Amino acid sequence: MVWTVMPDFEGYDEACSQFIWDLPASYNPAVDFLRKHENSDRVALEQAYPDGRREQYTFRELDELSDRLAVGLADLGVEAGDRVAVVVPQKPQNPITHLANWKLGAVSVPLTVLFGTDALRYRLDDAGVAVAVIDPTVRDDIDAVRDDCPALEHVIEIETNAPAGDVHAFEDVLTAPEHTDIEPYESTPDTDTAILYTSGSTGPPKGVRHSHALWLGRAAAAYNFFDQGLGPEATVWTPADWAWGAALGGTLFATWHHGGTIVGYPASGFEADEAFDLLAEFDVTRSFMPATALRLLMEVEDPTAAYDLAIETFAVGGESLTPEIVDWIAETFDSVTINEFYGQTELNLVVANNSNWFDTRPGSMGKPLPGYDLAILDPDAADRGVAERLPTGELGEIALRPHDRSVFFDEYWHMPEKTAAKEVEGWFVTGDLARQDDDGYVWFKSRKDDVIITSGYRVGPMEVESAILEHPDVVQAGVIGVPDDTRGEIIKAYVEAAEDAPAHETLREAIQSVVREHLAEYEYPREIEFADALPQTTSGKIRRKALQEWDAQGSVDEESP
Template identity: 90%
Template sequence: MGWTVMPDFEGHDEAREQFTWELPESYNPAVDFLQKHDDPERVALEQAYPDGRREQYTFRELDALSDRFATGLAGLGVEAGDRVGVVVPQKPQNPVTHLANWKLGAVSVPLTVLFGTDALQYRLDDAGTNVAIIDPAVRDDIDAVRDACPALEHVVEIETDAPAGDVHAFEDVLAAPENTDIEPYESTPDTDTAILYTSGSTGPPKGVRHSHALWLGRAAAAYNFFDQGLGPDATVWTPADWAWGAALGGTLFATWHHGGTVVGYPASGFDPDEAFGLLSEFGVTRSFVPATALRMLMDVENPTATYDLDVETIAVGGESLTPEIVDWVAETFDSVTINEFYGQTELNLVVANNSNWFDTRPGSMGKLLPGYDLAILDPEAADRGVADPVPAGDLGEIALRPHDRSVFFDEYWNMPEKTAAKEVEGWFVTGDLARQDDDGYVWFKSRKDDVIITSGYRVGPTEVESAILEHPDVVQAGVIGVPDDTRGEIIKAYVETAADAPARETLRSEIESVVRDHLAEYEYPREIEFADALPQTTSGKIRRTELQEWHADGESS
């Protein structure tokens, strides 16, 4: 039994035994998401805006809009294989662009509007992006980096009639309906679909090249961590940015694959009362909510008395689900389940809870989903290229093997050595440490490397350190993640300054601003400590393990 119509397996063991991928020979996600449904007039997108505006888009209307935009992109010279950046929040132009790309055979590069100049420049340039579709919120940053991105021929700005300079208006690129004649690109599950960027602990961010099978893998996973509740009757919302894989593939496109309705809302930040209002207004039945946002929802007193809620399942990913959240959901709502899931940008969503199959164990990520194998390997042996499983219950590195290779990533873009290092004797290693108990539950412990997980975002400390070093009075910087009750972890920086640096409170504020300007809002250090000198290896690298010891001992300037 395969992915085409996801069966409602009664139990986890049955699903593991009977599920197979059975990917089709021909597959285009734009056709899958928009054209296969029995009722194309059903609402696919409920679009809300902070100013009170509301819009609806049916599957047929999104199909026509993406046809028109594909025609317009073709007029700009976009061809199969070209990379198109999408720097748009939760607005209709975001999925319309992705769908138009795939109708042309082009490759999407999803990017968040939270990125600053350095983050945008690196990714747009590294991917060789030919065209970028942007929100007005990032126009100044795009203007600042455009000359440093030689492949970037065209910029298209949404929500503007007459953009200044060498920029096209989105509405101008949309072709007139009578001029639209798009035959979707003849693609397969192995046709390139997107380059998604992930931060590592060392070196620059990695571009993860995926094929169209990515969306089928995400759709299968979402069907399960939403308790087999996706379908035409489902209404789904997430506060997570559609630039991220779990929101884009595991929520937006997974819902459309199964024929449900998505709610879009381009919030500038997370407001818990606003979130409850959206859940109530649109009758949301399934929601992916990062754990940080759930902890903020817990501050709303007696929400069920204020809001009329239809939520049945809350899915959580990106950071560990703590027992107090599970208890709050159980105490606050009637018949609402909360399911944690786990995956990687590279390796899909592969472990999850499913309350229809087994009891949730607070603190556990759940069990392995159908279609994959999992092993817990000795991390030191894995570093040597040897797949050596540890005894059941012992701590080790999560390693995964798909039953169909297509649902995992193809490569790290222009990084063949890192691509090769990801696979060890047929197993794909994750860099995440965990235990698996005798009942199959997986218990996450920590990252093997120095990646910081803050509010669900994965942040590479090297990138933050580089941004801090842009300040002329900073001599050296070391960045670590430290525990935080709300965000899971926050970013902490240890900084060595020049002798004539300004007062430290002034410098703290300036460093925060520098990082916000160069990277993303969530990547600035919320704690900054100053030191006369930072611990280094003999080769001059910062010893972050020792900085963790400093933090634990309360050492500061």
């Protein structure tokens, strides 16, 4: 069957013991998201723009528009299995293109408009993209790399009537309404759906090939981390880029799977007052809000008095949910929950702090979601291809095992050796180090290859970063290990300070005191350097490799944040 509403479980143990993956034999996400709802004339998309324009799209209208685009893409030669890139921000043409792709059996390649030429060139060429649907803001970059992408036959630009050069206008590709008869491609949960690229925080980005079951896995996870509150009455918004898997699958398409309304807003950056305006205007009930964004919201004084809010649940992913955020939610809002989730591009969203089922423990990742088994493996044994489980409380590598293989990735695109290395005796290794306590909570330590060994101690940079962020004058922090003759490595922090922060020397000493207070003596940063902005991946993670390059150069590259 295809779930319209997930089962409601009263408790975590009941959910883990009774939940089963019941994937349908036939499944096309375009049909699932648009055609199964009893009232197809309900609003599916509330579209807002920074210039004040507002649009609404019903499920029926999105179905018709994606039909028209599917026919137009077919006229350009797009066939089942072809890769079609979507380089569009939070605008209607983004999901319309994905839906049209799946109606043809084509494979989506979501890419962010924040990418520069090198990032676009690599991904478009690596995936063998045949067609790219693009936003006008990336047109120059696409023109610059097009000759280096031999498979790229067609570029379609949205919001333009007469594009210059060898580019189609999106409106011209849409066929007339009377020519939209199209039968969606006969697909299953195992039919190719998308190639999602890893962030590249630890090496060259890898193309992650997924099947349609990806969206069912994300919908199940979202139902849980949104407190079983997705459905026709839900209105959901995230500031995260729809090119990011947690935003695309865990927010946008999960909402439509369950019949709710999504809010789209193509912002060029995050502004706290603007975010509160959107939450209030559209009566948003559920929001996936990265922790960095929540910290910016915390700077708004008394938001419940200034804004008429309907928010019930914030979900956080991609970075650590620190205690001050949990405290702020509890002190600021009445009966608003905050849940944290963890996943990977390859392995779906698999661990969560779900306050609806068990007490949230700030600093922990929570517990594995129903439908997955979690183990802490000896990382050295895992590197040898052996799944050796460690005792409770010991630091090791997080490994996951899905109860249905289809909800995890199929392969790294054209990387068979890396694909094989991801699975160890039936367990999918994550490269993340953590401990699991007696109550089943998982406590993240660091990436396996980011561990800092100082004076014989193993230190996870994220733990130090979280402690630094406890200081109110710190906006963002990134931590690396740098060579030291005495200690092997010492901890170095790069810090983005608030505008009204005290002098760097004063703040440096205060940060070191905060870390000493929260962590062990050996975990404080002996060196702290300040920067106007820190390098991040498009999904908001600190690029520690870039910080290491800064350290090697002996200077902060403020022109390339």
